[in-house]
Amino acid sequence: MxxxxxxxxxxDRTTGTGLGLLRRTLTAEPDLDPDATCGSLFQTVLPPHPSDDVALLVARTRLLDPENVAEWDVPFDPAAVAPLRAACAQRLRAWGLEDAVCTAKLIISELITNALRYGAPPLHIRLLRDRGLVFxxxxxxxxxPHMRRAATTDEGGRGLFLxxxxxxxxxxxxxxHGKVLWAETPLDGR
Structure with a gap:
């Protein structure tokens, strides 16, 4: 929040008083969805005549079921790309996402290669299956990282563009401790 x-x-109300009211309101109804939480806070915490502008953002996070997450540590070695690409493809097939394999292999190869070329150890890859497929x-x-357009004579530089x-x-x-480079595709691989 x-x-x-x-x-x-x-x-006639201090920040401390308002904060206490906020805590009591959230504690009284902890399982409300974000919209209902906003409504409840505006009804109970918002002063009748606010002396300043008011902004409120409430979000609820959720965990994916562990069967929808696959992850591997990546050796800091270019020879690791092909076996990891194969392992990711195998996991996608196990999830019933055969149509996503071709696109996934390309994205995984480019993300890992980018990390090997411009990053630093340790390397780690995760696949997340939710409403989409996240790498x-x-x-x-x-x-x-930055995307650039490679000239036709360049040997590299097309990874993030792809x-x-x-x-x-x-x-x-x-x-x-570093960064995460991520990409999301539809589950059908289009």
Whole structure:
């Protein structure tokens, strides 16, 4: 939950008082969905005449069932790409996602190769099966990846461009020990 102090403070009310009211409201109804939580907080915590602007964002996270997650540690060695690509393809087939294998192998190869070329150990890959198929490759470097268009005579430089072409979405998430480069495709591999 994120909020501005305008939710808590008001005429004749301190931040501490508003925070106490916020805690009691959340404790009284802990299982509300995000919309209902917002409604409840606006009814009980929002001062009648706010003295400042108010912003409130409530989100609920959820865990994937462990059978929908596959992960491997990746040796920091280019020879590791082919066996990991095969292991990921095998897992996709086990999940019944045969149509996604071709696209997945390309994305996995490019993400791992990018991490080997520009990242640092340790490397790790995760596949997540949810509403879509998410590929995550983490490494120990915080160097920002960037997509570029390779010239026809260039030997490399097309990896992230290919990922962007085949994925619905892709991006980078930074961690305390490096970064995660991720891509998402539909479950059918289109």
């Amino acid at each position: 994120l909020y501005t102090n305008g939710l808590l403070e008001g005429h 995550e490759v983490s490494d120990g470097s915080s160097t920002a 990922v962007a072409q085949f994925a619905q979405r892709w991006g980078t998430r930074y961690t305390p």
